[in-house]
Amino acid sequence: MLRSISGIKAGRGSVPSGLSLVSLANSLTQIRTATKKVSGSKTNKNDSAGRRLGPKAYEGNFVKPGQIIMRQRGTKIHPGENVKIGIDHTIYASEPGYVRFYLDPFHPLRKYVGVALKSGVKLPTPHFAPRRRRFGYELIEDPVKAQQEEDHMSRKEYLYQPELKELTIAKENYKQETISNIKQSLQNDFQLQDIDYDVAASRLFNVLQLAKAGQSIESAKKQDIFDFSYNLQLAVQRGEISKEDATAKTSEYISLTQQLEKDVNIDIDGSVYKYLTKEQVASKQEEIIQKLETEFYKLLSKDEKDQVSKLINTPGVFSTEQRSTLTHKFLPDFIPYDVPGSVIENINPETVSKDIVVQRVFDETTRSTRIIGRPQAVFQ
Template structure:
């Protein structure tokens, strides 16, 4: 019994060893090690000298490196920058602080404070602590030279800008001269000084009107600007309080007399002042006259056209440009409608042929219109 058990155990062993041997016969063992004796552990390099270069509380100048690292183990905080290899450096001179910021709980920061006792992070809602970092230039010549300094861009653009300003100034002066010449037609002013003031006022109003302000606003702002100038003169002690009061009341009365005598028409030309009521009644009268003058669907003559234009552009009526355009469209249609007498049956020598699409028949039709159908 016992011996037979031993026999079977031995047999099993032999079997397994045979099967292993059997495997080893058929398996090909390739070379796993390179021939030629090269070494597998050549990966070690010299240390990269990483780590902190400045420690907590050490003083730094602008650009000094505080930390060398691989990746962002540390982030740049207050007054610190980060390089392309994640080197942290100082952006302001001061003292190094290593800190945590509750706004970024997973990050560690390195910052620079300007004063030795300060801690980071600064309170969130407090004003930032900033360094001016510039010196006053005390030498007058050096200061003058610094003021004279022009950047390349400035030196390139300045001449053109100055030229533009000069041109605008010349235009303004020419307009001022023109207005001063025309002024005497509407208002009598005693002195040359008052004339200049009045012309200046008109020039300013003209500019505001061209910019799109209403007449009332243009007048107000012109007065306001002049009074503001006087106030500044008083502030500079160039005039006394009494003089200031006199000048401002003088200007106010001048403004009143100019405004009650002169206004601008739609083409920014000077004309005599008219109250809004007068303008309204004049305009109503003008429209009534136009109604009488222009008979609908009747041929127009050259004289009629000129008459209508004269009424539209008359300074008595003060039609605005948009009003003038609307009235022109109403009373001086370029082509009259196709009514009897304004359409020809047959082509005439002087007739004008007009082709147009008839949407109902989907055909192109030709209509012959006599010359009378058009505005001369």
């Protein structure tokens, strides 16, 4: 049944006055009701517990090896000295000491945390200063336990002990043999008066070792004097000798070196030779280079190669770099084409002998290729 707006009943096919079918249809709205029950969401209903991130030890706190200092997500704090970082960015102590939060001048945008081995030490350690090491905090009075602590080593160290002992023995034998040869050379070839041959030979050996490590002979001499004086200062600090004895020994050693330098010097190959002035060195260099260019810039025999090597390695004349340059020029592994005697022109490839290597090269002057022969000695 349709009900009119005024509440009067209307029969089938009859429409109340003042009301049209169009206006009646526009006044009707459709209502939809839910046919399925909706269940509520259970996810994220209860909040998870916090991960307890942040510092676990603060500035100045004493920590033990393995103790956690910082828990974090990402490297908000970077690991510094005497600490390590885990796969979840947890920073923990690797040495016993005191926690220090600091900034590194080489990485000004990073914050670091480290462990200082002593309470009064600040971090970071200066860039060129030696890294501090921990030697222990307690004195072990029991000699048996103390020896066990000194003998304690990792498995890798234990397995390498035989090889390390062999290397130590070989190094000591080389040192004694070299010093003995230097001493014998000083006694037989030079007239040195009022000089201790043992100290002089040891001095020249130290200079030789420093020169082999990359220093020049002159800087090696200065370094040896500094090392000798510094070792005496350490002995004074340990209470082994007095300060006056150390000063006297240093002065005596310096006077010996000054007297020794006037007569002898040592080369990079270990040979002892008579001291040469700068003018004498320059004169010998010019003489040897002129002789090499005039007599030995050619295809050399084995004896001639030995002569060239002897000239280049003349003691006290050329430095290591100069010797390398001269060797590359006059004793190369592959003889250049412009060396006299290294190229044979106008050969027949079919009748060439076995000691001749046939090559096809490009001639830039004629812009064409030509066939030449090269002796086997070129490639040896």
